[in-house]
Every structure is written in C-alpha cells, then in structure tokens.
Amino acid sequence: MEEIKNPFPEPERTPQEGAAAPQPGAPEPPQASPAPAAPPPAREPAPAAPRTATRLWLKVLAVLYAGAIMVSLLVIEKAATARKARPADLDLKQITGMVPTGKDAVAVVPVYGPIYQSDSARSWDRGSGQTARKIDKLAARKEVKAILLDINSPGGTVSAVQEINAAILRARNEHKKPVVAVLGDVAASGGYYIAAACDKVVSHPGTITGSIGVIFSGANLEGLMKKIGYKPEIIKSGKFKDIGSMGREMTAEERRLLQAMIDDSYDQFVAVVSTGRNIPADKLRSEIADGRIFTGRQALEAKLVDVLGDTQTALDLAGELGKLGKNPRVIRDTDPFSSIFSILESRLGLFGGGRVAELVTDHPRLEYRWQGF
16 A cells, blocks of 8 residues: 655754754653742832931920020019019109000001002002091001101192092091101102191101192194004094193193193192191292202201101101100001012012003193102
8 A cells, every 4th residue: 555645744853053862762851841030139128217307406496495494584583673673652654744555656657659549449559548548547546646657759649649638637637646747758749748737747858858839741642643644533522622632732722721720739739838837828939839849958948847857756756746755656557468569569660660550551630749750
C-alpha cells in the first residue's frame, strides 16, 4: 500500500545557539516556570514633625505673659502710691471750675476738597449734604460741647456752601454749641465763607485764604464744533433758555443777566462775612472782598481770622469755649469706609483721575470758588 505524504509539512526547528540538540527519541525537557515577581520595596516611615517651632512659640507666649503681669503690678503700685499721696479733702472741681465727665468732648468735622452737592446716599461721599448732616448729628449729641471744622477747601458751588453754612448756624443758635474753624493749606472763597460763620477762626501763618467773590465759568466751543462738523440744533421756549451754551457766543444781554446774578450772590457773601467778622460791608467791598487772596498772617491783619496757630491751638480754643479746658477729648465721627475711599481717591488723584472726572462732568455753574486751586 502506497504511503500518503502530509501536504503540510512542519517546519524544521533549529536549535538555539549554545544549546545542545535533542537526541532523537529522547524525552523533551520540562519547561521552566516563570520566576516569581520581586516584592515591592518597603516604605520608610515618615520622619516625625519637628517640634522646635512649637517650643519657640510657647517660650514667646510665656515671656509675653510674664511681661504683662509685671506691667500690671507696676500700674497697680503707681495707682496706690498716687492715691495715698492725694489729700483727702482735695476737690478736683475747684482746680478748673468744671471737670468733664469723661464723655464730654470736642467733635471734629473735616471739610476737604471742593464743596459740591451730591445725590449719593453713601456716607463716605463728601457732598455738602453729608457734611451738613454730620454737623447736625454732632450738635445734637449731649456729650459734644463744641465743634471744630477742619477746613482745607477752595470753595464750591453757591448753594452747597450755603448748605454747610446753615448747619453751622443751627449748631450755634439752636443747640448752643460753639464752633471753631481751623484753616489748612487752602480755605479760600467758599472755604472761607463757612469759616466766617464760626465763633472763632484759627489759621496757619501760611494758609491761603480770602478770595471773597463769585465766579461763573463757561466755555465757547463753537469754533471747535465747526472744525469737526458738529452743529447743535436748539429748540427753546425763550431767548435765554440756552444761556451759557457752549455751542455759541454769549450775547451782551445774556452777559448782563449773568452779571446781575453774580452781583446778588456777591452781596450775600459780603453780608455773611460782615456779620460773622463784624467788619463793615463798605470796608469789605473797597479793601478786602475783591477776589484777592491772603496769607494767614495777612488775614489776621485784615481781621479775617482771630488767631494764628495749628490744629492743637484750635482744639484748645474749642475746649475753652465748650468749658472743657485745654487739650479736650476729641470725637471724630467718621464712617469706617470713609478713610479707605479717601485713600483710594488720593492715590487715583496722583494719576489725574480726579481732575479728569471733574472735567468730564464740568458744566457752567455759579461758584464761591478760588480757581487757582
């Protein structure tokens, strides 16, 4: 019978290099089992946290605690010594005539920067309404025996200045609280207007003050508008309705009308200074109230201020008028946000931010303001 050959012959296996070829008929060697995997390395224990910092803080606290105990013992000893040294029949009221209860004080109200009205309800804004309400609030407090106005302002709009002036008169006449003004770098025009309503005025020798007068500022941009092709169209009910418009030149009749307004506001200014400083109105008009500015020393000669000094001088004077004596206790009724936003405003002012905002919102207005500020 003929042998049938396999049509799919198996490929010949070649022995590996270095290995002996298996003998025919010998059993195949058993296959080696895979080597076991090496165990993972053991984790080293984390080092203990150092206790040096904790011990240092404990030592610091112990030293502070011991120091506080020593200071307390010294204070107690000093108080006991002073109590023994004081005569038994000593009456402190006989020394000053009147000793405050510890709550009586002089309230300080700052008036910084231009004076304008504000429709904001935020307490840190500096509108005339906020300042007037602060004066009214402090004047109504029983422990406030006098008010000190710290003025550093070139003035502002007529109505805003008069609003603060009215609050000062209410404090003096209705609440019977003396009011003292201290003039800072600048207290001119409207800044001096509110100072003139106070009982006493203290000024630094180099303060810029005075500038008694009124100004109405506007601008004529007609030529600029023509260059850029802008032509405003005005529809009005009367010939004076657009008085002060920037789009055209002011007429002679409009100028006379505005001058009459300025003269009336000027008469009000002169009357306030004449009454507050006891200077005849005619003398004010002829020698002082023509818009000129004074140093504090010149203002003293012109009887616009009472004393040359600083803030402490004004505080002592307010304390004496309020029957508290010199160096009285001080109340500064300020909102906690006021200082923060004042700092931000002053920092932005370094880059011209405040001036830019003023120019953007600027419009013609009647002002008791010194333009040199």
